[in-house]
Amino acid sequence: MTEQTTPENLGIGTDEWVAQHEKRLSRRAGLLGIVDFLNQKVSPLVRYLLLAIFAVGFGALVHNLYLLRIAANLAVFLALTLGLNVVMGFAGLLDLGFVAFFGFGAYAYALTSSAQLNQHWPTYLSVPAIVITTAFLGYLVSLPSRRLFGDYLAIVTLFFGQVFIQLIISSDSITFPGHEDSVDITGGSNGIPGLDQFKLFGYTFKTITDYYWLLLVVVALLLVAITRVDRTRVGRAWRTVREDPLASQSMGIKVNNLKMLAFIVGAAIAGLCGTIYAAIQNAVFINGFDMPLLTLIYAAVILGGSGSIPGSILGAFVMSVLPEILRVQNYSEILFLTVLILAVAALSKGWKRFGFNASLVILLGLLVKVISSALSLATTPTSTWAVGPVSKALKYWLLMPANRILWGNIAFVLLIALIANYSIAKERVKFYLLPLIAFIAIFVWEVRLVIEPNTTRQLIIGMMLVVLMIVRPQGFLGKTRVEVL
Amino acid sequence: MTTPLLTLENVDTYYGAIHILQNLSLTVNEGELVCLLGGNACGKSTTLKTALGMVSPKNGKITFAGEDVTNKNTSVRVKLGIAVVPENRRLFGPMTVLENLKIGAYVRGEADPADLERVFELFPKLKDRQSQLAGTLSGGEQQMVAVGRALMSRPRLLLMDEPSMGLSPRLVEQSFEMIAGLHQQGISMLVVEQNANMALSVADRGYVLQTGRIVLEGKASDLAGHEELRRAYLGR
Known part of the structure; x- marks a missing residue:
């Protein structure tokens, strides 16, 4: 029988797991880390x-x-x-x-x-x-x-x-x-x-x-x-x-x-x-x-x-x-984009990855815009949809197809399918999936959801709750549930 | 001269139509450590629940410290001085160790700092872990909290339901050392246990329960040498 020595010289038979409880507490990285930090410090x-x-x-x-x-x-x-x-x-x-x-x-x-x-x-x-x-x-x-x-x-x-x-x-x-x-x-x-x-x-x-x-x-x-x-x-x-x-x-x-x-x-x-x-x-x-x-x-x-x-x-x-x-459409646009950016930031787990994802989303939008104009697809004139400051800024980047309802619906179904798959996808797939989902989400929002604020409101609140319950089942400031085993 | 602290006289307890405890009589004297042995589903836990008032017997009489408590609820009995360390410890996981201990003193009002000190003296480890959530403790530490919680009500009688359950052999040993220690401090105890060997090694007297009936009772040393019991429970 040989005894294995560990770097920290753990004793055999003592309750090391619990003894090192404080040391092994990991801090969350990225945006969620800041939230946790503020929650503890203030x-x-x-x-x-x-x-x-x-x-x-x-x-x-x-x-x-x-x-x-x-x-x-x-x-x-x-x-x-x-x-x-x-x-x-x-x-x-x-x-x-x-x-x-x-x-x-x-x-x-x-x-x-x-x-x-x-x-x-x-x-x-x-x-x-x-x-x-x-x-x-x-x-x-x-x-x-x-x-x-x-x-x-x-x-x-x-x-x-x-x-x-x-x-x-x-x-x-x-x-x-x-x-x-x-x-x-x-x-x-x-x-x-x-x-x-x-x-x-x-x-x-x-x-x-x-x-x-x-x-x-x-x-x-x-x-x-x-x-x-x-x-x-x-x-x-x-x-x-x-x-x-x-x-x-x-x-x-x-x-x-x-x-x-x-x-x-x-x-x-x-x-x-x-x-x-x-x-x-x-x-x-x-x-x-x-x-x-x-x-x-x-x-x-x-x-x-x-x-x-x-x-x-x-x-x-x-x-x-x-x-x-x-x-209000302008506010809801700003709110939606903020939440989206925060969500991507949180899921990116680190600022480098976030920068990478953001640039990928921007590239993706430009690419779609360039390809569609090369194919000379019919679009909705910008003057009819770019009303708020956000959509005015987006008009140079986002493709707005002529048939908003049809393309919006297709993208919406695609978005839900992608989100549903995201949680079970492998890390490597997630890497590419996240910017794609972000782009389609912006597309769906601007093309389709903005037209129907009443439905959108309910949808957004519902989605927020679903996402929150998956990410943080105890709620924003709730205590983690600890079961006695 | 021994004075009986807890007595169950000819108690019959039912769960719905199922007759669990059948004409059961049992006594714990002042300052005594009594163990209740028996296999699975023979009514050990039900006996404790009946003593504590969590289930009420159909017939029979329960007295505690000379008072008839047959129709008194659990709250009154805890106030009179019965405390329990439940099976599997049943701590309140998302609450801190300190809160768990304070809950033990619930019937006495706000917790007495002297009682807390006494528990921390008994289990110094808990003092460092006061603000930790009980659910994050190890099994042995949870056991300490469960015993400490029970002691916070200053009980005259401690009921322990399977103190060895879910603990490693070494922790079982420690657990029984602790029980013996508490007994030496003068706390009367009724310990329900499957680990007959361990239980008999610390107890003064023992009862053996089989399908809701007491089939054997006597001094712990006599029981440990009892031929039939050894074959049935001690595996020798």
């Missing part, structure tokens, strides 16, 4: 401070009502995301009825503050009452759900969410026993317009700016509260319920009670958001509280990293600002 306090300065500065300096409205909606959305992060991120409960609590808060405010039932409660009474009622509703929903996990819980809560919607829609003509006429309570699918504005401490909220400041306070308080809870024993216990409910129970943790608590907290936050949202919108409509919103909130939580508070903030920003940006 302290949370500095991050929140920057965020606060930005938010306050935005409110003080911006007087554009459209922007302020977007910002206010973002704040509501952010608060909702934080609420769902408690339910799903901390406690791990897949609650698909979450938006119903939001809707309930909004409708409850509408009913207590409009001509609909001729109720005009003072804000300091209605809002707390609604928050408490929504929390109680959360408790009621948690009763049948408290022994369920995962998909079973999802189905039951989805049911409650849909029941809420149906109840609101059909409560526009209710005949009470002993009465002839039917009563319109919720306005059905017409909603309830003309709500009272908030009136707090003798001040009546008039403009969107007022609500912006209110929301800033609400979100700040929520952030402080949730961050604190996350660090206490309840926060820890929630995480154990998420990771291993059985082990959690054996530690003496009342798993069912903690799940119910998560439901109640989430519902209360959603209810509060609902009241403010209703007041901002000055009206409530049931279709605002259905699946599309639920999907967006879930996307925000997952995108940012389930269970991570900074992740929720990031996710909420991306998911609410992105659709607005994508509405």
